[in-house]
Amino acid sequence: MTAAAVAAAAAAAEAYPRIVATLIRVTGDWNLAEDSAQDALAAALERWPRDGVPDNPGGWLMTVARNRAVDVLRRSQVEQRKLRDLAVLALTAPEPAAPGAFVDDRLRLIFTCCHPALPLEARVALTLRTICAVPTADIARAFLVTESAMSRRLSRAKTKIATAGIPYRVPAGRALTERLPGVLAVLYLLFTQGYNADGEPAFADEAIRLVRLVERLLPGQPEVPALLALFLFQHSRRDARRDAAGDLLTLDRQDRSRWDHAAIAEGTAILSRVAADGVYGLQAHIAACHATAASAQDTDWLRIAGCYDRLAAAQPSPVIALNRAVAHGYAHGPRAGLALLAAARADGALDGYPHAVAVEADLTARLGWQDRAAELFRQAAAAAFSDEERRALLARAELSTCTDAPPPHPGARSAT
Structure with a gap:
């Protein structure tokens, strides 16, 4: 693997959930957010070996993903408010994230993926796909289903979030105390999917990474x-x-x-x-x-x-x-x-x-x-x-x- 590819992988691991979470908040469109983030990663793998790795890889990825989302929204002539929000995002995205920045977006995404209104298996799959950027084919293999079947499950989960009005937010107070065990149960099951004898070892690594993130963002639990x-x-x-x-x-x-x-x-x-x-x-x-x-x-x-x-x-x-x-x-x-x-x-x-x-x-x-x-x-x-x-x-x-x-x-x- 080239140095540029290694840098892209490291930047993706850190920045991908932040980019997806931010674009979901701004656009309200899960598929657009994921597609834009994936396009940014593909662009990095193409350009970085030629042009060099930028000083702020995460900011570069955010800029490319935002521009991709803007292009799609303009072509589809969606409401101007979303375009204005993305334009505001363009003013700050290239800068390195300050400590504590994007905390709300990442936590919102985790709590949304792990919402109890979704079936437990769908919560795990959606967490893997949206937060961890695990390819759908790998998730399907872990759950012993075809890639097309897993794609349909993920699509149904996203549709349910939209149609059922599942809020894209972190609960507060007593509601947070009540919901956190459900989030941890999803991470536990995700780890088990990687730890089992026939599991995907990378899933265990992702579970560890995510629980570290939750600990950093929710101290005192x-x-x-x-x-x-x-x-x-x-x-x-x-x-x-x-x-x-x-x-x-x-x-x-x-x-x-x-x-x-x-x-x-x-x-x-x-x-x-x-x-x-x-x-x-x-x-x-x-x-x-x-x-x-x-x-x-x-x-x-x-x-x-x-x-x-x-x-x-x-x-x-x-x-x-x-x-x-x-x-x-x-x-x-x-x-x-x-x-x-x-x-x-x-x-x-x-x-x-x-x-x-x-x-x-x-x-x-x-x-x-x-x-x-x-x-x-x-x-x-x-x-x-x-x-x-x-x-x-x-x-x-x-x-x-x-x-x-x-x-x-x-x-x-x-x-x-």
Whole structure:
């Protein structure tokens, strides 16, 4: 990649959401804003290698995008007010953004994309497309649909914003407190789309970038830095989660020297000012126990189990109940884990869920019932969500059939 292309990519990452947000505010036209920003990026890739990178790349991109929007509006003979607003924008756009500038526009865009009136999947897709500039084809691949189908979903989401009168603003006061968890839930799902075994790793990077932005623009909201710390701890393992053949490795088998210790240090520093409270605060403290342990055997399972007790009380769900069973299984023994697992499965919510079967298999293996454990691992593999998980579970089944094999130590679990 040329120096000009690198500069264009860096400028795009910083300036793209600001440009799109500003043009949406001025024109009220999502497609025009996105098209204008994309045209500006294309112009940069064409001109910068020839003319050199400008002193203010973001301002250059804003100017080109604004001019493109002006041209389109003039051709379509839209109301003169929008043209006047864009003309005013031209007086300030080329200057470097001052600290705090464009805060409202970027936050408006994030809160609009994450509005609860939109389906959750549409919120994630719209965030990726509009704020992160992820190509529609990549979003479609992540959601296992065709590009044309994803284009239609994005179009419907934008249409709903327009026709339903969804306000392009950041809520204030109590409304902000009520809406922020929904925004963080979208970012959490976006991170998960990148962290999953078959996910798009770049999506996890985008989630981290966006939660950093939200933290900078909305200081004083404790769950925001907690979510950032959680992402950093989880993402620190990205380079160690697979072996040379590309197969998933459980925590106990990962080479911890390959973890991103700078990210772990940053997450630890953030967590020093975030209480083990709130949904993301508790999850971040759990993740810290794994990330900061010298080895799997040194993991503080008693603390993890205590955090899951509080998390299950704060936000009861089948998956949290399942993870609580895992934690108690390592903190208090496999029989305690199996008892909590049975309680978690009592209402049928975890029926057919492969991770629940895998947890039962792991706890069963630790009791010494290897044949039964192997059978359960094979059942979990048959229902696995990805080929990577399927291979990992079948490998555990094979290990369980080897009667001379030692039982997995207390760090062994299905998580990666």
